Amino acid sequence: MLNNAKKIRQINRADFFNLGNFTEKIKFLLRYAILAPSTHNIQPWKFSIKEKSCLCFVDKKLYLPYGDPKTQNSYISLGGTIENLILVAKYYNFFDHLDYNYDKSGTFFVEVFFKEGVGMDENFTSFEETIKNRVNVRGVFEEKDIGLSVLDELLDELTKAKSVFGVDAYLITDKNKIKEIAKLTAKGMQTAHSNKDFRKEMSLYINNNLSSRKYGIHGFSMKAPLLFSFILPSVIKWFDMGKILGKLNFKSISSAPLICVLSGGDDTPVAWTKVGRLAQHLTLISQNHNLRTSIYVAAIEMGYENELMKIIGADKKPHFLFCVGYMKSKARITPRLEVENKLTR
Ligand SMILES: Cc1cc2nc3c(=O)[nH]c(=O)nc-3n(C[C@H](O)[C@H](O)[C@H](O)COP(=O)(O)O)c2cc1C
Structure with a gap:
């Protein structure tokens, strides 16, 4: 698992400029997009790469009927992905514009358009770095005011x-x-x-600390020690x-x-x-x-x-x-399914 969490974040900036076409470049940027947070780390996004744009939408199969009955958290997660995509596209001078839209069947999607640019926009350097390192922490904050x-x-x-x-x-x-x-x-x-149904649903997305699953929440993210992390899904489900x-x-x-x-x-x-x-x-x-x-x-x-x-x-x-x-204790980075798993036609 650790391998995945680390590997998926090893993105070499220079590689972007060696990519020959729009499809490859968009795929490259999606590696940042998928590092966004999501409810229970379900990663409810799907992407469809077009000639000079990318359609981003929610995978309705991943709705959480009990954890997110209104489905709003799926779309909030989608928004996080899109923001990552836009910020890095701006960093690589590759962003054009975006449209919010619905298809004929009423499915909501966001289309992000790209255009060829030159070099990098240094105003977005810190975003490019932080997107790769961002984690959602859990725990007590230091007694220190924000500047x-x-x-x-x-x-x-x-x-x-x-x-x-x-x-x-x-x-x-x-x-x-x-x-x-x-x-x-x-x-x-x-x-x-x-609610038993909420607990049952949530337990499906809790992993032990050694699990190689690329989605869901690992025990360590909830500060569970190794041994306890193995029974954590059952504890959540039954108690x-x-x-x-x-x-x-x-x-x-x-x-x-x-x-x-x-x-x-x-x-x-x-x-x-x-x-x-x-x-x-x-x-x-x-x-x-x-x-x-x-x-x-x-x-x-x-x-x-x-x-x-x-x-x-x-x-x-x-x-x-x-x-x-501010918080002293560090949170570990979490795994993700690779971009290839999230592409559709
Ligand atoms: C819409 C949304 C709702 C979330 N709700 C909670 C929450 O109520 N409590 C919590 O501890 N984490 C919550 N999270 C954080 C996710 O569990 C976390 O993003 C996910 O496990 C991936 O971890 P990472 O953000 O560190 O990469 C939420 C995330 C999103 C996007």
Whole structure:
């Protein structure tokens, strides 16, 4: 497994310029795209390479009926992939534009168009690097505030995002509000794990620490020691761990100096995909500054959006939430299915 997680991230920049045609270049960029985060690391994306563009869509076979009943997290994950693709295409001076679209059967897709350019755009160097190293961490944050310059940069992106993506974003630094959000997430975890079907579905995506599976969450990502990681899928399946996991989430979230909540407005694939793009963009900016990010969507997923709106004073339903802060403990990089497994005609 480790081999896959490391190998899949060994992308040599210079190789891009030795590739002869658009198809090969697009395939090369997709190696970055697939490093995006996804619910339970299911990697619900599919790509279809055209003459000078790439269609990106959700693989509906990978919907999670209990973990993601509204399917919004699949589209948020798709948005993360697309943001990676666009940022590296910009780095290689290869990006043209993108369209959000639906095909005749009503399937939503995003078409990213490319054009030949010269050299690299150094403004995107840090993104090219961070996309390869980004991890979703779980754990307690250090007691250290986020520097004003980083907060300014995030705020700047959020202001731009409103007009560019049509996504509303809230940055929460108030300790009391953060604690309330932590409590609500713990409640969401309890609700989720009290449902046998949710637990059964989730257990299918939990791997032991030595597993060579290229999707799903390995025990080490949840801080499970080696031996325990072997029984973790069964423990999750057969026992309601909601209270314990809720407590752990509460501890981690309440230690965060910053929480970012995003809302795309409508409940549509377009809005969710835009949320995913912005979430990935902000995550990468944060990690460019050596900050760590942790995603926690249990409150949103389990129907506590109204309570969350009250806490943060939002007027639109939230779609995504992540914490930002400094953390000493390192998280391990996670595996991915290779691009070839995600291509379709
Ligand atoms: C839409 C979405 C929802 C997620 N929800 C949670 C969550 O509630 N709790 C959590 O610990 N991780 C959550 N994750 C993180 C994934 O588990 C993680 O991205 C995946 O295991 C791959 O790991 P990596 O991001 O470190 O590569 C979520 C990710 C996405 C994209």
